[in-house]
Amino acid sequence: MRFKFCGDLDCPDWILPQIATASKLTSIKLKFITLEVINGIITGNLNWAKAIKLGSDGKLDEAEIKCCLAALEFLIKSSAKYHVDGETLANELQQLGLPKEHSISLCKCYVEKRDQLSKALHDRSLKVNEFESLEWSTVNEFENNRFKVKNQALAFTLKTKNRTSSEKFYASKEKVVLLLSELKQAQKIMDQLQE
Numbered sequence: 523m524r525f526k527f528c529g530d531l532d533c534p535d536w537i538l539p540q541i542a543t544a545s546k547l548t549s550i551k552l553k554f555i556t557l558e559v560i561n562g563i564i565t566g567n568l569n570w571a572k573a574i575k576l577g578s579d580g581k582l583d584e585a586e587i588k589c590c591l592a593a594l595e596f597l598i599k600s601s602a603k604y605h606v607d608g609e610t611l612a613n614e615l616q617q618l619g620l621p622k623e624h625s626i627s628l629c630k631c632y633v634e635k636r637d638q639l640s641k642a643l644h645d646r647s648l649k650v651n652e653f654e655s656l657e658w659s660t661v662n663e664f665e666n667n668r669f670k671v672k673n674q675a676l677a678f679t680l681k682t683k684n685r686t687s688s689e690k691f692y693a694s695k696e697k698v699v700l701l702l703s704e705l706k707q708a709q710k711i712m713d714q715l716q717e
Contacts, residue, residue: 526604526606529604537618544624547577549627555591556598559591594628598639602636603643650682655681662674674694675692678693
């Protein structure tokens with residue numbers, strides 16, 4: 523079965539037992555634990571002591587609580603990543619076996635903080651340093667710390683902002699032709715997706 527919060531893929535197998543574990547909690551306890559997980563995602567610092575205390579009040583041992591927290595973090599991050607609305611998420615969680623009250627409680631927390639979640643996840647996503655300049659020249663032989671080649675190639679010097687040094691690399695004529703071909707294919711695919 524495919525789920526929106528998983529990017530229209532099957533739900534990971536490890537989530538299913540954690541749904542059963544979360545079902546042991548009251549919907550109120552799950553709401554408070556979900557709020558802790560969401561605040562942990564937004565701030566980048568989960569209050570483990572508070573989350574474990576909330577779960578232990580619900581008759582879960584520490585290992586079960588940690589697994590439940592990991593599952594909640596996955597569900598929330600993945601839902602935010604794929605821009606899943608609250609109603610869809612609630613329906614999918616119920617399909618996985620989470621009781622209706624629990625699903626609604628979790629989704630209310632998610633919907634209230636969805637914009638903050640998306641912003642926090644976007645801010646922490648992988649970013650490449652901003653490109654400053656690229657210089658190139660042809661060389662008949664090149665050498666780096668691993669090998670020396672006597673063959674015509676292109677020497678590239680790449681500079682990015684916020685870096686004090688530049689990166690230098692070499693590419694043979696064949697690799698440059700292959701790179702150019704692959705970039706053209708990627709551009710064609712991107713153009714098709716925008717239509």
